[in-house]
Amino acid sequence: MRVYVGLMLLVAQTTLTSAPGDQYFGKLKMSALRVRYETMQLRKRYETHELLPEQTEHLLTLTDDAYQDWARRYPHDPWLPSTGFNLAQLYEELPGTQARDRAVALFVFVKSHFRTSSYARLSRDQLHRGVATKPYPSWASEKQAATPAPAASTAPTRAASALPSATPQPSPTPT
Helix, strand or coil, X not given: CHHHHHHXXXXXXXXXXXXXXXXXXXXXXXXXXXXXXXXXXXHHHHHCCCXXXXXXXXXXXXXXXXXXXXXXXXXXXXXXXXXXXXXXXXXXXXXXXXXXXXXXXXXXXXXXXXXXXXXXXXXXXXXHHCCCCECXXXXXXXHHHHCCCCCCCCCCCCCCCCCCCCCCCCCCCCC
């Protein structure tokens, strides 16, 4: 009986501290599950070169916004440490100082808010090793150069020609 009561208290504590599945966060109104899923998908799409670094960073910033809202409203949710750590790792892979600074901020957040979690230890280790600013990847430069620039005008234009057109044109008549 005592084990059952202890288990019920554990379930009650988890339920009170965890974000409900139908609770939505951030500008894009993402659920906690969606934040986790998007983080994994963004990593996959970036690593397989489906997204350029700036596209990944833009989408990751929106996902991070939902994560921050989630952490503010449910600060004891047990999924927050792993999700924050995964967000930080993806930011760390992106080029530029903004991504680097965001990675450091998330590692510090996880380390300081979830001190007893294994992700706090991993975050401390990562901060101790240092988070370097990554250069812009060569594959992204090549992909960006290969992408055709949009045309200035979408209306079809007729090229000027010195030769007369094959179809006769009506001559203007004075009225």
